[in-house]
Amino acid sequence: MDFLEYSDITAEVKGCMTPGKLKMTDQNIIFKNSKTGKVEQIAATDFEMVNFQNISGVWGLRMFLKNGILHRFVGFKDSEKEKIAKFFKSSYKIDMLEKELSMKGWNWGTAKFEGSVLSFDVGSNTAFEIPLNHVSQCTAGKNEITMEFHQNDDAPVSLMEMRFFIPSNELAGDVDPVEAFQQRVMDKASVINVSGDAIAIFREIHCLTPRGRYDIKIFNTFFQLHGKTFDYKIPITTVLRLFLLPHKDSRQTFFVVSLDPPIKQGQTRYHFLVFLFNQEDETSLELPFTEEELKEKYEGKLEKELSGPTFEVMGTIMKHIINRKVTGPGNFVGHSGTPAISCSFKAAAGLLYPLERGFIYVHKPPIHIRFEEIASVNFARGGGSTRSFDFEIELKSGTVHTFSSIEKEEYAKLFDFITSKKLNIKNRGKSDKGYKEDFGDSDDEAPDAYLERVKAEAKERDSDDVSDESSTDEDFKPNAEESDVAEEYDTNHSSSSDDEDGEGGSGDEAKHKKKEKKTKTISEKPSKRRGKKDKDENKPKRATTAFMLWLNDNRERIKKENEGVKVTEIAKIGGEMWRELKDKSEWEEKAKKDKER
Known part of the structure; x- marks a missing residue:
């Protein structure tokens, strides 16, 4: 038997049963916290005693280590029970005995200290x-x-304090x-007392979180944030992860410290400390x-x-000292x-940073999401x-985090990253090629009337032939259904100007006539194609709109500001x-004036 693995196990952490996965191997026992992703390892050589114990009506393992620490x-x-007992006997040479608890309910007895x-x-x-x-504090009376006791915010019920009466002897x-x-x-x-000199002071x-300027003093067992108003003492054991992230401006760098449990200020909880450094600042x-102490x-x-x-320097x-790797x-x-x-x-x-094993967002509020927590994107x-x-x-867990206003140019890079990490993309169809290449262009999108008008006017100006047969449409999709809304906008646009055939009128009338024309073309006999109308060279051109007059004067400026832009996109940029x-x-x-002409 090489190992045992259990997926639905809870560990007791300051009065709260925290879910996770437990794996027992020949070398150690590993518990991975499902909520924070923190991995805790207990070496087989550290075991002093292991017992079965009935905890709240469910069987559990009580592990007492040689350094005096207790795990449940x-x-x-x-x-x-029998399988686990055999595993401990064969792998660790430990006999599994059941630890019986007193059921008398007496509140007097004997206090014994064993390890911690x-x-x-x-x-x-x-x-x-x-x-x-x-224990956070212990005071003595007569x-x-x-x-x-230290409090766990996740615990439904917390033990605040306990009193012992000690008779005179x-x-x-x-x-x-x-x-x-x-x-x-x-x-x-675990009472934090500032004693001795700090290892390093910044x-x-x-x-940025908590907001202000602080002196950071690093000690062996904790580090201190000392500000003008507030002072925080943070045990090293509460540090979960460290992140070093370059800012997008390439002049600053974020240093993020993830904490579990978080530090508190009144009712506010800070799960992350976010420091901002200028890359030019040196220390x-x-x-x-001594050199010997550093080696040991x-x-x-x-x-x-x-x-x-x-x-x-601070990251190193x-x-x-905290014994946590720095994630970049x-x-x-x-x-x-930039990343x-x-x-x-x-x-x-x-800023959102895609990492090797998750995402982190800084800074208000800081959010860290591990890939294993994600159901879909x-x-x-x-x-x-x-x-x-x-x-x-x-x-x-059902929670949805929405990161909005991301530039369209980032889509291809982010899509490739998501695909490489094999995350489930919720809105991907059988073939996502077209979706990837042209994000934001689908058949069911409600058209923009203003954009349609700009496109139409641009085509009239740039095209040498105004006939329908010779006009091209880059957005044409042969399999896409024709949108009724787009037809309404096209009709309104043509009816708002002078109609060459003299059929101008209200939007409803024009729409009704257009539908009649469509009905007439449907017949049992194939209709003959009408010849091209003779164009009157002396006929005046229709009036130019204010937008087109502005666009004609600014066309070259738009081309210079947007190098490599397509001709069909100039009108779109100009419209914005x-x-x-x-x-x-x-x-x-x-x-x-042109209309009067």
Whole structure:
């Protein structure tokens, strides 16, 4: 038997049962948190004792390590006990015994300290156990000890504090049992006290989340953010991931620290720390370690003297002291030549970074999405605009994150990246070739009347032959159905100007006549093709619109500003510029004069 694997297991983390996957191998036991993706490994050589334990009516494993740390994993079936017992006996040479708990309900008994665990025994059995690394503070009274606990925001019910009454004991002699109890708790509790010198100090670092400028002091077991208003002490064990991400402007760099559990300020929770560095800023530091200490503690990976860009020095120190690798951008390169995509999340603009194993968005709010959390992605139209699109990520939990206002040029790069990572694309059909090549152009899209009019006028001007037989349409699709809405717009456009055949009138009348013409062409006998009408050379041309007069004067400027633009796209770009033009009086006056002509 090489390994055992269980997918529906929960681990006890500060009073909350956290779901994940448990894998037991000959070398170690691995638990992967399904929520955060954090992987925790317990080496087989670290086991002191392993027991079966009934936790809330479900069988679990109680693992007590040689360093005094206690782990509990819950969710095993009764039928699996024998298989697990055999595995531990053969792989780890450990006998699996069931740990019985006291069911008497007494609130008096004996307190025992074993490693970093305080057990309260009633008789010969344990009533409850307290991992002391969950204790945030311990205070002593006359005959009383009060212990306060770190809180887990995900726990439905939290234990805030616990009090023990310790009676006086004449046999204790000069030793105060209350002070001795408190000292044993404080030795193993995770209480952060600023003592000793900091390993490294970075002054006045610009922090986007939480907002402000902070001095960052890094110690062995925690790091401190010291600002003018707030002060945060963050244990190193709460750091989940580190990210180093270059800004799109190539002059700044984000350094992102992911935390679990988050730091708190009132009711606000900060799951990410986002620092912003200028790439030109440099610093030099000398670490307070001897060469021997650096070799022993950090295996020679840290040098005594560090110098270079501030973000690199900070990243190097955090990486080795916290023992977390620094994640950078993956192989993705966007349209702008950088690994970032400009977009908006809700009302705030930011940057989306496709990574090797997920996405991260900075900075308001910072969001990290792992690939294994994603159910599907979706490319959607961006609020009616043809120049941008929305990128939707739907998680397996049902949550949907929408990143909007992404430039159309980014689509091909992002699509190739999604395809290479084998993510499920929700709106991909049997053949996505046409969709990929021309995002935003589909048969069911409601046409833009203004754009249609601009295209029609551009064709009249650029075409030498005004006949229907010789005109070309680049957007023509032989298999696409004809849109009724487009027909209405075309009819309104022709009826609004002087009709050459003298059939001008209201839009409804023109539409009715057009339908009559269509009805007449349908007959049992094949109709003969009518010959081309003779063109009257002395007939005056129809009046030019204000937009076309403006476009004729600005055509060369548009070509210069948009190198390589197609002739058919000049009118489209001009239409957008004309729409944003505030003062159109000059061109409207010229159009009025031309109409009188």
